[in-house]
Amino acid sequence: xxxxxxxxxxxxxxxxxxxxxxxxGNPYLGKLHLQRLLxxxxxxxxxxxxxxxxxxxxxxxxxxxGAPTVGIERLARGDEWTVALRTLEKHxxxxxxxxVPGEIGGANATRPLVCAIQTGLPVIDGDGMGRAFPELxxxxxxxxxxxxxxxxxxDVRHNTAIFPDLPDTATLERYARAVTIQMGGHAGYAFVPxxxxxxxxxxxxxxxxxxxxxxxAVLRARREHTDPLDAVLGxxxxxRLFAGKITDVERRMAAGxxxxxxxxDGLGAWRAETLTIEFQNENLIARKGADPAGGEIxxxxxxxxxxxxxxxxxxxxxxxxxxxxxxxxxxxxxxxxLRTPAALAVxxxxxxxxxxxxxxxxxxxxxxxxx
Amino acid sequence: xxxxxxxxxxxxxxxxxxxxxxxxGNPYLGKLHLQRLLxxxxxxxxxxxxxxxxxxxxxxxxxxxGAPTVGIERLARGDEWTVALRTLEKHxxxxxxxxVPGEIGGANATRPLVCAIQTGLPVIDGDGMGRAFPELxxxxxxxxxxxxxxxxxxDVRHNTAIFPDLPDTATLERYARAVTIQMGGHAGYAFVPxxxxxxxxxxxxxxxxxxxxxxxAVLRARREHTDPLDAVLGxxxxxRLFAGKITDVERRMAAGxxxxxxxxDGLGAWRAETLTIEFQNENLIARKGADPAGGEIxxxxxxxxxxxxxxxxxxxxxxxxxxxxxxxxxxxxxxxxLRTPAALAVxxxxxxxxxxxxxxxxxxxxxxxxx
Numbered sequence: 001x002x003x004x005x006x007x008x009x010x011x012x013x014x015x016x017x018x019x020x021x022x023x024x025g026n027p028y029l030g031k032l033h034l035q036r037l038l039x040x041x042x043x044x045x046x047x048x049x050x051x052x053x054x055x056x057x058x059x060x061x062x063x064x065x066g067a068p069t070v071g072i073e074r075l076a077r078g079d080e081w082t083v084a085l086r087t088l089e090k091h092x093x094x095x096x097x098x099x100v101p102g103e104i105g106g107a108n109a110t111r112p113l114v115c116a117i118q119t120g121l122p123v124i125d126g127d128g129m130g131r132a133f134p135e136l137x138x139x140x141x142x143x144x145x146x147x148x149x150x151x152x153x154x155d156v157r158h159n160t161a162i163f164p165d166l167p168d169t170a171t172l173e174r175y176a177r178a179v180t181i182q183m184g185g186h187a188g189y190a191f192v193p194x195x196x197x198x199x200x201x202x203x204x205x206x207x208x209x210x211x212x213x214x215x216x217a218v219l220r221a222r223r224e225h226t227d228p229l230d231a232v233l234g235x236x237x238x239x240r241l242f243a244g245k246i247t248d249v250e251r252r253m254a255a256g257x258x259x260x261x262x263x264x265d266g267l268g269a270w271r272a273e274t275l276t277i278e279f280q281n282e283n284l285i286a287r288k289g290a291d292p293a294g295g296e297i298x299x300x301x302x303x304x305x306x307x308x309x310x311x312x313x314x315x316x317x318x319x320x321x322x323x324x325x326x327x328x329x330x331x332x333x334x335x336x337x338l339r340t341p342a343a344l345a346v347x348x349x350x351x352x353x354x355x356x357x358x359x360x361x362x363x364x365x366x367x368x369x370x371x
Numbered sequence: 372x373x374x375x376x377x378x379x380x381x382x383x384x385x386x387x388x389x390x391x392x393x394x395x396g397n398p399y400l401g402k403l404h405l406q407r408l409l410x411x412x413x414x415x416x417x418x419x420x421x422x423x424x425x426x427x428x429x430x431x432x433x434x435x436x437g438a439p440t441v442g443i444e445r446l447a448r449g450d451e452w453t454v455a456l457r458t459l460e461k462h463x464x465x466x467x468x469x470x471v472p473g474e475i476g477g478a479n480a481t482r483p484l485v486c487a488i489q490t491g492l493p494v495i496d497g498d499g500m501g502r503a504f505p506e507l508x509x510x511x512x513x514x515x516x517x518x519x520x521x522x523x524x525x526d527v528r529h530n531t532a533i534f535p536d537l538p539d540t541a542t543l544e545r546y547a548r549a550v551t552i553q554m555g556g557h558a559g560y561a562f563v564p565x566x567x568x569x570x571x572x573x574x575x576x577x578x579x580x581x582x583x584x585x586x587x588a589v590l591r592a593r594r595e596h597t598d599p600l601d602a603v604l605g606x607x608x609x610x611r612l613f614a615g616k617i618t619d620v621e622r623r624m625a626a627g628x629x630x631x632x633x634x635x636d637g638l639g640a641w642r643a644e645t646l647t648i649e650f651q652n653e654n655l656i657a658r659k660g661a662d663p664a665g666g667e668i669x670x671x672x673x674x675x676x677x678x679x680x681x682x683x684x685x686x687x688x689x690x691x692x693x694x695x696x697x698x699x700x701x702x703x704x705x706x707x708x709l710r711t712p713a714a715l716a717v718x719x720x721x722x723x724x725x726x727x728x729x730x731x732x733x734x735x736x737x738x739x740x741x742x
Binding site: 157160165 | 530532534538542549550
């Protein structure tokens with residue numbers, strides 16, 4: 001058990017940004033919110049390891065859904081997830097005992113911490129993705145059979161919606177996404193109410209700690225003028241896939257998602273080479289060459305394709321990709337729970353429409369590599 | 372108080388079809404369902420005048436929403452509205468005492484009668500439109516200040532959604548429409564839970580009786596070989612606006628609605644004239660000439676523009692408009708509750724994007740005219 005103080009919040013935002021693989025929304029605003037609440041005297045949120053949770057405790061996933069692009073011009077009210085949680089609790093007739101992040105990558109790492117302060121509830125050290133993914137059914141909770149409903153949504157005006165009982169999370173994804181778009185493109189959610197026993201079976205453990213340590217290592221490297229990319233790989237594992245300059249970005253909003261591709265022309269060891277990465281909120285597949293459909297695959301979902309600023313190690317999210325940026329592409333092996341056949345059916349390349357085999361990157365998620 | 376027997380069901384389906392002004396969905400399937408339940412021994416639904424309802428009774432609007440076009444190829448399960456009602460009752464913590472049709476025009480006239488058999492509840496002799504309209508906020512209940520939420524939707528697979536508290540019915544329309552589209556284009560609903568006192572203030576009264584009498588008059592005219600159109604006008608009021616042959620239909624699905632225009636070339640007294648009617652599920656505006664944007668306005672919402680088969684008086688709904696059909700266009704004065712400034716702001720031509728003044732057709736809704 002540990003507590004999220006101001007310094008930890010700073011580190012988590014950096015680490016969660018990198019684990020967001022381009023999506024998940026920028027955790028920066030959530031971090032500012034969290035730090036303001038702490039400065040105003042709020043008790044730092046408690047982070048609890050999954051194995052400390054009683055089997056009969058009620059754990060609820062809280063966070064936000066919508067295209068990260070929307071978040072740039074429209075601020076969240078800041079308590080959408082908490083009103084969604086209260087709506088869900090009222091529907092269930094029972095209070096939640098713990099909160100758990102749906103995804104540790106991006107803004108949904110910091111929102112449960114804000115909700116923890118607003119509710120006084122502890123947060124689980126773990127999440128349902130070990131990264132970020134664009135759709136709700138891509139959480140390990142859903143992949144390993146935990147029902148996502150009852151589910152509640154809340155928008156910036158505190159308008160709410162409840163889905164009492166849907167047959168699967170993909171249906172919730174469709175219904176909730178349609179409401180989220182009408183809600184202005186962003187909604188707070190509270191769903192996957194589950195028992196402690198179910199949580200322990202399917203959570204990706206210790207990822208809040210991982211985000212904190214990852215961010216702390218990057219911040220330390222910046223202070224000490226060592227290589228922040230070495231620091232990242234030393235904590236989360238994985239390898240450099242490419243380094244270069246962004247030379248083309250194609251980005252469009254489609255059905256509530258930010259979709260597109262980014263092209264990098266190589267520098268240093270990758271001079272004269274080109275890499276193209278396609279994304280749907282998150283980076284999905286990286287291929288050699290300028291043709292998104294043609295080149296040899298370097299990495300693919302569920303492995304993490306993280307674009308970071310080559311100098312600072314700062315995460316470069318989908319919505320801030322821009323011409324000229326010097327960036328390094330890191331390939332991080334996916335958590336083991338995302339590499340099973342059951343998981344690959346939902347989060348593998350085929351689930352995103354790519355008719356290619358998944359070739360796992362070497363290494364182990366969360367086990368640092370020397371570089 | 373009266374009861375809906377097999378003959379009344381037959382008549383209501385014809386009358387409701389005419390009052391549907393082209394939309395509202397075809398009441399034919401609901402009629403078949405109702406008649407089957409009656410044949411199987413169900414007690415005929417009780418129809419109760421609004422002034423017989425206690426002020427503190429709970430009345431709920433039940434029916435279906437979605438584009439009528441969808442209903443042609445996808446049958447309703449037949450109890451969506453009842454599951455929506457049960458979901459709403461559970462959320463409210465209280466059982467409903469009466470059902471009320473949201474719109475007497477089209478399929479939502481017969482669905483509450485089916486729900487009445489499924490639940491044993493009586494049905495109010497009245498509705499919220501006196502016709503059909505494409506959007507939820509166009510009910511008198513909403514126009515005159517009754518809150519539409521809590522609201523529940525249910526789809527063909529019994530998947531449900533609850534909107535506990537939205538600020539206005541236009542917001543419910545957007546949120547519920549988005550879910551309805553994801554539900555396959557049709558959903559059963561239960562909403563506008565209201566007290567008897569509120570019902571009496573804003574219901575359009577006696578429209579179930581009107582639909583029954585209107586249909587009965589048409590059926591009698593067919594049997595007796597008198598003019599069914601005279602029979603219609605003799606019951607509901609209004610006038611012949613045009614008679615001719617359908618020579619063009621432009622119809623498209625857009626945002627869950629059937630939109631388009633139909634052109635008729637005149638016959639008899641209207642020979643050498645042309646009439647163009649634009650619709651959004653329902654017929655909205657009728658203009659002289661072939662140019663939808665140009666000609667003199669003959670009738671406009673909220674007045675009822677009813678297209679009927681010239682020989683049989685059968686209603687011609689938007690989804691069955693076809694080249695060559697001999698049709699007569701009837702103009703029926705809207706109910707008084709739809710002609711107030713408050714109502715015209717929501718259901719007048721301007722609410723549908725037409726920058727024209729509303730010129731009321733002469734006569735009184737439900738008061739027959741000689742022709």
